[in-house]
Every structure is written in structure tokens, then in C-alpha cells.
Amino acid sequence: MASLRSKRGLLASTAAINAAFLGSVVSVTVGASIGGAQAQTGPVQNNVSVLPAVTVDDAGAARKRSGVVSSQRARSSRAVTVNGRRHAAAPSQSQTLLSQGIGMAGAATGYVATSGTAGTKTNTPLIETPQSLSVVTRKELEDRNVQTLKDAVNYTPGVTTTAFGYDPRFDSFYIRGFDATYTGIYRDGLRQGGGNFAIPKIEPYGLDSVSILRGPASGLYGLGSPGGIVDVTTKRPPLTPFGEVQLQAGNYDRYQGNFDIGGPVPGSDQLYYRLTGVLRDAKTWYPGNDDDRAYIAPALTWRPDADTSFTILSEYQTSRTAASIGNFRTPDGRLTNIYSNDPAFSAMDQKQYRIGYAFEHNVDDVWTVRQNFRFYQVDVDAKYTQIDSIDSSTNLASRSAWRILDSFRTTTLDNQAEARFMLGAIKNTALLGVDYGHSYYNDKIGYGPAPDLNLATMNYGAQAIATPAFSIFNRQSTDEVGIYAQEQARLGGFILTLNGRQSWVSQTTTAGLDGVPSTQKATAFTGRAGLSYVFDNGIAPYVSYATSFSPQVGVDASGLPFRPTTGEQTEAGIKYQMPHLPVLLTAAVFDITQNNVLRTDPDNIAFQAATGQVESKGVELEAKLALKPGFDLTAAYTHLNVVITQGNPDTTGNELSGIPRNSFAAFGKYTFQSGVPVEGLGLGLGVRYIGTNFGNDQNTFENAATTLFDAVIDYDLGKLDRRFIGATMRLNATNLFDKHYDTCQSGYCYAGARRQVIGTLSYRW
Secondary structure, eight states: OHHHHHHHHTEEOHHHHHHHHOSSOEEEETTOSSSOEEEOOSOOOOOOOOSOOOEEOOTTOOOOOOSSSOOOOOOOOOSSOGGGGGGOOOOOTTSOSSOOOTTOOOSEETTEEOEESTTTSSOEEGGGSSSEEEEEOHHHHHHTTOOSHHHHTTTSTTEEOOTTOSOTTOOOOEETTEEOTTTSEEETTEEOOOBTTBOOOOOGGGEEEEEEEESOOHHHHOSOOTTEEEEEEEOOOOSSOEEEEEEEEETTTEEEEEEEEEEEOTTOSSEEEEEEEEEEEOBOSSTTOBEEEEEEEEEEEEEEETTEEEEEEEEEEEEEEOSSOSEEEOTTSOEEEEEOSOGGGOEEEEEEEEEEEEEEEEOSSSEEEEEEEEEEEEEEEEEEEEEEEEETTTTEEEEEEEEEEEEEEEEEEEEEEEEEEEETTEEEEEEEEEEEEEEEEEEEEEEEEEEEEETTTTOTTOSOOOOOOEEEEEEEEEEEEEEEEEEEEEETTEEEEEEEEEEEEEEEEEESTTOOOEEEEEEEEEEEEEEEEOOTTSEEEEEEEEEEEEOOOOBOTTSOBOOOEEEEEEEEEEEEEOTTSOEEEEEEEEEEEEEEEEEEOTTOTTSEEEEEEEEEEEEEEEEEEOOSTTEEEEEEEEEEEEEEEEOOTTTTTOBOTTOOSEEEEEEEEEEOOTTSTTTTEEEEEEEEEEOOEESSTTOOSEEOOEEEEEEEEEEEGGGTOGGGTTEEEEEEEESTTOOOOEEEETTEEEEOOOOEEEEEEEEEO
16 A cells, blocks of 8 residues: 555656647656556545656556646846946847847847857857857747747757647647656747646747757756756847737637837936837637737836846737647547537636836946846636547446646746956856756646536537636645856867856645645756867857756655656868858767656555666758858758667657657748839748657557648738838738648647638838
């Protein structure tokens, strides 16, 4: 009995997983990301949400990524150089005043960014960063009319966004075969986090850029998966006045309005503001599903002098989607054409609040200090029905009703001191930092019976469905303190980058309404060592080695806490930035190993053991260019082989499901210039190829390769009549040919996103 109780303590609650991804009763092992869900038909135990871990499932168990567990599969730069700090040119309207914020793309032309901060927490040229780093610029976000964070990274190498099909509730994706949902998404250099359904939704219209750092990042950022991080950069107040309004309409009754205004505060030469907003009322191609949103993001910068900047960043957002997406799945995980949810009891209402600041002060020509702070809160109320089984003799579907009430709040603080100096012939950039993060997660789950669905009449929405009482209660708090240091030393063309971080993590979990809190602590030292050589012609080969870690909650058969998962990566690559032209080409090969993965203990199957291992090897190619005025192109190719090297008997040596071995994506757009009759007309086309991959970790069947097309056509109305200067019309389509496709992961299958067409009328001044 003791061993059974221990194992139950390691299981995450059934309900949210059903709502998030299945539609049948399952449970998930703690921190499941490789292992996913296990099929179960018995009653649910009180369970906990945890920080990321990786699990390899029990033999023969069907698996799925958990919506319940907090899992991972989980400088502001100087505006000018030291010698010319006070003579910098004014940034564009999408740039900041002085402090650009961690993850800011820096200088960009079209789709090509030449510098960023996500890889080093200092303003560093991309070709000098000894790790794969991609930046999606504001221009690319606008041309593709990106609607979600998943859309934003669709054309990035190493990123898999299709493993779970269409799902407007969460931005769930993999980087180099590891889930980034709960611990890999950052805003302005600070981790967002999340728990169960309470995951912050990112509004792309409020972003200036998106940075994707591939490979372990724990040396600067602390706990996380070895796959990498995505850091989004919030729009900041501009130096000069500007404004924009947009009206959008699309299929599935989609209507949206956007506005973005900012500039100096009237009557002040030290204060600058920005106010960004979105209001959307929309349906989706799934019956009875909404995709509504209201978003407002005020920002205010105080700049008392050229060396000091203090920016307040805030947000309030509400959204409504369905709480469960998809059709009923057969016991072997295959999709049917029977919608599992019911419009009479289906809504996921989310509210989120964010306020923080970014402070930067240039002390002198050597030292710069920064402090970044944010408080984030997410509240979710989710209700849904699901089909549990079908009786073909009566033509009735037995159903259950679920309710999930989640609250997540987090406070993060990052203090940095940067020094730029010469030591003989060596140019040095040294960074010292101390950060602290606290998060608290409260989860309430209820489930109960729902009226049967008549499959002959399909009486959706015609029956009253009672809200179930809460019966499962989980609470969890996490504290992390980190001290880190980094040195970037340049001698001639050689650039040596070294960083290291000591992290202390404490996590307290309470399962049940009157449960006894259980605290586990973990410490780890992580870092990165990289060497680049930058030739005068813009070619920069590099090699690097980096490590990661992530705590795991629970104990093994001996009663000892699980060891944290650890990851290590070796990467070699070459980058080419064409002198005087906006062209950036990169190529990388990498080998990642993640150790201490949770799997079933072969000596005691009632327990888990942190003895599993997953290996990810691959090749990535990327091109970003703007070869002539009006032409922009981004292209990416990925070859990825993710293998469970130490798992259960039926998965050891197999490929991880849902991750394509080969993928290719390219998006290009050309706007006709002056001298031609169609001046101001823009045409763009994108193609996304998702190669074959296994549908389960037993590797018994495959997902077929899929090719999707996206397109855009826009026109500058000011070229038609000068009275319309500033006005633009745009029409975007994703999955242009409305290809119907399914994708399976961990033995469960999901429908891919259908065609979405959105027309936009914009006016800027």
C-alpha cells in the first residue's frame, strides 16, 4: 500500500489532461513530457502540478502531453557604443528609447535582424553569439499577420508547432524535440511560467519581435529544458509620435480591431508613452467554439537624461476559447468524426494581468546597471464535456462534465551589472547578475456525469448540463534564486564566450484540500562555453558546449527525491552576415542528451526512477535576407532525430513521436517599387513541409508528410491616391488550400488547423 500511495503521489490529475488534449479519461506521470499520459479507467487521485521533468511511460501505455502538470518537454542593450553613447540616432517607432529590453532584436532591416540579447543578455551581434539564435522581426510578424505565438515561430528551424494539431488555447511547441510550453517562454528576458490551464496567452500585436534561442540556456536563465527558449519583446514607447488603427474581418465570423499609439507625453521632454489594444469577436471551424479576446497594454518611459531609462510595462487581457478541442478518440487514440465537446457547457475564460518595469543606467563609459521586474497573474475558469465511451447498440455516447479553476501568479526580478573594457589587446564584456523568481499555482478540478449524446439526432446544446462540484485540489509554490556571470572576450577575430550560473530551487506541493505540504529542494551549476571566429568577410564559424537542469518532484522506491533532469549540448556551426547587405545565413549541427528522465522502475513497477535518457541530434539551416528594395525572405530546413535511448522495453531505441525527421519552411514577399504600374502592390507566398514522423513512441505507425501553403497580398492605397497616404489593405491566408490533415503524438491524434483568411485595413500616421 505504501508503494501504491507513493506512485499516486507522482500522478497528475486526470481532469485537465482530458480537457486539454484527449476527451477520454487518462492520467499523467509527474513532469511528463516525453512520456506523456497513461491510459486509466479508475477514479482520479489527488495529484500535483510540477516543474518540468521528462517521463518515459509504462510499457504499452498510450501517452499524451499533460495540460495539468507544469511540464517541459519543459540588456537592455546600450542604445549606442561606449564611445558614442550620447550621440545615438533616434530609434524607429518600434524600438525603445534607451533600454531595448532583453530579447530586443536590435537593428533590423525587413526580416533580417543583426543583433539581439536573448543569447547573452548583452547587445551582441548574432554572428558573435556561439549558439543558434533566430529573430522574427516586426516586419515579418506584420507581413504574415501572425495571430499566435505558434504562428510566429512556424518558419523557424528546429521548432515543431504541429504535434498537437489545432488548439487556440495554448502556445504549445517543441524546440529541438523538447517541450517549451511551461518553462521555455519568456517575455522581456523574464520567464512567464504557467501551470495546468493557467498559461499566459501572448498577443502578437503587442510584440516588437520574437527571439528563439535553441539549445540549453540554463547558464543565464536557470531551470528549463535543453531544447531552448523563446523570448518575446514587448513594444516600447517611441521617441516620435505615431499611431495606427486596424480593422480586420475573416472567415468563421472573425472580427477584430487593433490600435497602437505612442510618442512623447505632451508638455514633457522626459516622458514617453505607448498604448496598444486589441478587441476580437470570433468563432472557429470547430462547432460552438469562440476565439474572443480583449487586450490593452499601456507603457510609459521616463528618460531623465541620455544615460537613464525607466520603462513601465503593463497589460490586461481577457479571452474566451473552448475548454476542450477536438473529436472523440477511439481507445487506440484515433480520431472519429464525432465532436466530443458540447456548446451548452464549453468555455475557457481567462484573465491575465501584468505589470513590471525595465530600468537601465549607464554609470560611466564602462559600467551599466539594469533591473527588470514583473508581476504576472493568470486566472482560468474552464468548463467542458467529453465523450467517455460509445454504445453502438443504443447509438448513445456516455459523457462526463468537467470544471477546472486555475490561478497562477509569478514574480520575477533580474539584477544585472555589465562592464565593457579593454584589457591589453582584449576587448571584454563582463556581465554579473542575480535573479529571483517566485510562482504560486492553485488548481481546483471537478467532474461528474453529463447527459448522454444521441448519435442519431446529435442533440448538442439541447440538454442542461450541471456544473460539477470540485473534488481535486492542488497547490504549489516555487522559488528560484540564481547567481550568474558571463565573459565575452575578443582578441582579433576570436571571441570567447563563457558563462556560469548557480541555482537554488525550492518547491512546495500540497495535494488535497487538507493535504500536508511537501517541500523538495534542488541546486545545480550550469553554463556555456563557446568560441567563435569572425572573419572580415562576415563568415563566423563557432563551437559551443552548454548544459541545463530542471527539478523533478517525487520520490523513488527508496524514498529518495528524484534527481533533477540534466541536459548537455555540443553544437558547431557557421554564420554568414554579408557586409553592407541585409543577409544572414546560418548552419548548425548539434547533439543534445537529457539524463535522469523519469521512467518506470524496472525493479518495482509501482514506482518511477530517474534513470531514463533522451538524445536529440540534428542539422539546421536558416536564411534571412532582403536582397533588393521591397523583397524579404525567410527560409529554414531542419533534420532532427530524437531517440529514447533509455526508456521502457517497448520504447527504448525508438524515435520520439510527433517530431518530424525533416521539415522545411520558406516565406517570401515582394512589394513592387516605383516605376511600374502596380507600385505599392505586395505579393507573398509561404510553404511549410512537415515530414513523416511516428505517431506513438512504440513506433508502430507513422504520420504522413504534410505540405501547407500560406499567402499574402497587400496594397499601399497611398500609391493610388495621395489622399490615402498611410492606408493599406492586406489579405492573408494560412493553409491556403484548406488541406485536411491529422497528426498523432504519443498514440493520440489531433486535427490540423483549417484554412484561415483574414482581411485587414490599416491606417498609420
